[in-house]
Amino acid sequence: MISGASYFFFIGLALAIVYLYLGIRRGWGSTRRVIITGTILCAIAMALVQAANPGADLTLAIIFGVPLGALLGLATAGIAYYFSRSDQRSGAARDD
Numbered sequence: 001m002i003s004g005a006s007y008f009f010f011i012g013l014a015l016a017i018v019y020l021y022l023g024i025r026r027g028w029g030s031t032r033r034v035i036i037t038g039t040i041l042c043a044i045a046m047a048l049v050q051a052a053n054p055g056a057d058l059t060l061a062i063i064f065g066v067p068l069g070a071l072l073g074l075a076t077a078g079i080a081y082y083f084s085r086s087d088q089r090s091g092a093a094r095d096d
Contacts, residue, residue: 006052009045013069016041018074024080034078042073 020038024031051061069077 003052003054006049009048010082011051013042013045013049013072016045017072020073020076021080023031025084026036031081035074035081038072038077040072042076043067045069047067 016038020034020042023029023038024036028034043066046064047065050056051058052080
């Protein structure tokens with residue numbers, strides 16, 4: 001069963017994913033900084049989601065949560081970067 005604290009951290013994970021995607025698409029800073037910050041936030045949030053469940057082992061939450069969160073963040077960054085570059089290419093093609 002998921003506890004209330006786990007829901008809170010899950011919302012934090014969702015916000016980290018939204019930050020990562022929009023930060024890349026809207027150019028809220030250097031792409032590298034947004035990717036690094038967003039990936040770290042996703043990794044921490046995923047570990048906290050898993051650790052906040054009743055009966056969860058903190059060690060396993062860190063061992064599995066951090067890599068899963070980082071992969072989720074990197075996948076989100078890859079998708080956002082692809083669409084960002086695709087928009088830039090289509091804009092350049094229309095200008096020609």
